[in-house]
Amino acid sequence: ILNVEQSPQSLHVQEGDSTNFTCSFPSSNFYALHWYRWETAKSPEALFVMTLNGDEKKKGRISATLNTKEGYSYLYIKGSQPEDSATYLCAFTLAGNTGKLIFGQGTTLQVKP
Amino acid sequence: NAGVTQTPKFRILKIGQSMTLQCTQDMNHNYMYWYRQDPGMGLKLIYYSVGAGITDKGEVPNGYNVSRSTTEDFPLRLELAAPSQTSVYFCASSPRQGSNSPLHFGNGTRLTVT
Numbered sequence: 001i002l003n004v005e006q007s008p009q010s011l012h013v014q015e016g017d018s019t020n021f022t023c024s025f026p027s028s029n030f031y032a033l034h035w036y037r038w039e040t041a042k043s044p045e046a047l048f049v050m051t052l053n054g055d056e057k058k059k060g061r062i063s064a065t066l067n068t069k070e071g072y073s074y075l076y077i078k079g080s081q082p083e084d085s086a087t088y089l090c091a092f093t094l095a096g097n098t099g100k101l102i103f104g105q106g107t108t109l110q111v112k113p
Numbered sequence: 114n115a116g117v118t119q120t121p122k123f124r125i126l127k128i129g130q131s132m133t134l135q136c137t138q139d140m141n142h143n144y145m146y147w148y149r150q151d152p153g154m155g156l157k158l159i160y161y162s163v164g165a166g167i168t169d170k171g172e173v174p175n176g177y178n179v180s181r182s183t184t185e186d187f188p189l190r191l192e193l194a195a196p197s198q199t200s201v202y203f204c205a206s207s208p209r210q211g212s213n214s215p216l217h218f219g220n221g222t223r224l225t226v227t
Contacts, residue, residue: 006155009153034215034216036215036216043203043218043219043220043221044156044203044216044218045218046215046216046217049214049215087155089155089156091156091216099144099161099162099163099169100158100161100169100171101146101158101161101216102158102172103148103155103156103157103158104155105153105154105155106155
């Protein structure tokens with residue numbers, strides 16, 4: 001059973017705060033780790049796909065890091081804005097079964113003006 | 114370019130009825146997925162397909178069936194609807210490279226079973 005855990009489950013911050021959250025996944029037979037941003041009443045949108053240990057990716061004020069040896073990824077948001085309010089999902093897949101993409105339960109971020 | 118198209122957007126079913134949720138993509142993607150959104154649980158994988166003629170079970174396949182006769186289409190069938198199947202269903206696709214590429218999601222189908 002593939003188990004992908006995200007923490008915290010929810011987060012409330014003030015505009016301008018920087019924040020980060022965690023995705024934990026099985027460290028053996030790793031293939032790829034995805035991050036998605038999911039706004040209410042919309043479909044999830046891809047932020048990053050990461051495959052290499054030590055990988056770091058950045059898109060604007062959002063960045064992510066990957067540690068495949070210990071099985072975790074961090075997502076960072078610098079200077080949070082109200083429009084960053086969304087649920088952030090990570091998803092994981094194993095080598096040898098690259099079709100099966102399993103999601104965590106998500107971290108819901110609320111940024112107060 | 115329409116991307117991933119799901120129909121219908123909304124549907125109300127009575128217990129025991131059947132229906133098919135349609136999903137089609139025009140990006141020539143080999144990989145297609147069906148997920149359901151449960152509150153507080155993120156997205157749960159129902160079925161997935163790595164190409165035409167190939168399907169496999171995900172985390173929560175019971176009560177559902179799929180087929181993949183063409184690259185473009187990946188319908189999800191509910192044979193005997195149950196209240197536990199009340200959910201929002203998302204179809205997604207990704208290119209030939211599979212899990213190394215991000216998913217493209219449809220707009221979802223909101224299903225209520227009463």
